Amino acid sequence: MSAIEQRVTPAAPLPMDARQYAALPDPFPMWRGGQLHGARCAYETWGTLNAQRSNAILLFTGLSPSAHAASSAANPDDGWWQGMIGPGLAIDTARFFVICVNSLGSPFGSTSPASVNPATGQPYRLSFPDLSVEDIARGGYEVMRTLGISRLDTVMGPSLGGMVVLAFVAQFPGAARRLLCISGTAAAAPFAIALRSIQREAITNDPDWRGGEYRADAPPVTGQRLARKLGTVTYRSAAEWQERFGRAPIRADMKRHDPFASEFAVQGYLESLARRFVSAFDANCYLYLSRSMDRFELDAHGEPVQLMRRARLEQALVIGVQSDLLFTIGEQQALARTLEAAGVPTRFVPLPCIEGHDAFLVDLKTFSAQIGPFLNST
């Protein structure tokens, strides 16, 4: 075992678990065909639903996080948006009832390609039906119905979650009063498609992938690591890598002596992040979720301005980041214009952060200053 392998141990199971589960209708129809039986959607909540059931925020996630967006009594571990959700924070749980949905197709509790197909007693793997952003949206919709909510205060999400938000309002008009889309898009750009398809190919090329039938003790980690590294590089910006790493050499304890081994700090960082991700994320789930992002097209549901008019939104906030390579600021602006054209009072905020697509995870101060006032404005 090399030095680097000794350093990074697989993620231990969460010591505590705040997840709840909504049973999905049986059968659960998938947007591109096929259906699921006995499916469920995992979620976590913070705050209290008021008597009118009018203070709920439904939060969808990016490709990789679980529903654990913030700590709670049931699970005190930091969440993926720790510092954003809590009493007095931008998403104020003293005021709102916040529901974070684990995407259908994700391995963190919702039904996914890693789940057992009740018809066969075996994991679905590639027999899982085509997954669409629309299905993830429907999963969240069923969660809110399970909780007795008929109209959300706000539906929101970053990245893939920003696409899901659009699929949500297109499919369930009137189910949300307000929309908050962060670094999402109405349809992926070819640059993002190209990069994601290279990531998928890194996994499907790995002989250990075995056409999706990998062994539990030998998943396609080589391809998964490569895919995650490429993700990590492109989720940020050249300016940020320069500021953080420059040309610093790799830490001595990360150094290996293979031919063409890593020599720079930035390479060591990517390696350690990739190893952490690979130990936690099922490869087939990654493939399904990644492809769903390429395929999403809001206008498959109709003319976008008409769709947004029909959605009966009272207010919208669209946040984008100027250094985002994957979900460009132009895509954010186009979405804001669609909402405005539909008569939705919309604020478009192009942020100058240098952290690229991932800025919402990093620059909490800047994002809080936009999200908090929007949510608290009514």
Added chain:
Amino acid sequence: MSAIEQRVTPAAPLPMDARQYAALPDPFPMWRGGQLHGARCAYETWGTLNAQRSNAILLFTGLSPSAHAASSAANPDDGWWQGMIGPGLAIDTARFFVICVNSLGSPFGSTSPASVNPATGQPYRLSFPDLSVEDIARGGYEVMRTLGISRLDTVMGPSLGGMVVLAFVAQFPGAARRLLCISGTAAAAPFAIALRSIQREAITNDPDWRGGEYRADAPPVTGQRLARKLGTVTYRSAAEWQERFGRAPIRADMKRHDPFASEFAVQGYLESLARRFVSAFDANCYLYLSRSMDRFELDAHGEPVQLMRRARLEQALVIGVQSDLLFTIGEQQALARTLEAAGVPTRFVPLPCIEGHDAFLVDLKTFSAQIGPFLNST
């Protein structure tokens, strides 16, 4: 054999060959240690060296091209910079004697990891000594000496060639009167390092790579294709992919029915380019050349302003592209400032092309309008 494999046949050997070869000094000392015996450097020329031997332009290339930059009587095939080099063109062969150097370490004629080591009778493969940008520069220097040239009119190059140009003037002060650097850099940024190291890892992870000892009939094409795709995506810009491909579906004849097969035109385009490249480019050569770019640091030769002063340059042109992700416009500007601080009359041209790093290969009109007037200004 799939449809796509039938469409792309390996590049046939050049029907005609304009290459000439300069024997390198024996031993040829490598910059990071080690030496080569019986090594050579391939090159092609256009135009006529004048009696004073004062009209020579030495052109270094990017990572992948050969010395065949333009057609000639000896090889009428189009070259990689066809339309840029010729009588009356921006690099005017009615006026200049143009030498394009095949980089040491490249598989297209110069000594490389794919060459036979005379000491063993076997290909060098990974026993080839560490390759540096400085060694490529020295190869070009030996070519010009072989041709009886002691001082170039201009040393120039794009991309890797732009780094080589800097290594050239740092190592051989006075050997060039003018410098023309296109989308090069004095030291690679961590974003570019990260992307290149992912490309290398795609190759070294391919089981067919076999630690560099791949079979001639079974090179690591899977990893090479992946590496080339990632290169191609990042050599351009998101805006260009949008303009060229948008979300058009893949051409019917490129479609396959594997799980997670390509669905968009941009994916088909990347696949066809990658297959063409892989059939032509030796994997170990790619690894050596790619790593040399990460490692290059002009200031390893001394304080940059002092270096440029010592180089006795009379004029410089630095061209960069605003949409270049890999060799950012800031790096071009910093280089121009170094040259200015050294007292070299320097013109810095930030171009608004949308073709990213590869713009010099695509937007010949815009580049010609800068390169021609500069070269013809004396």
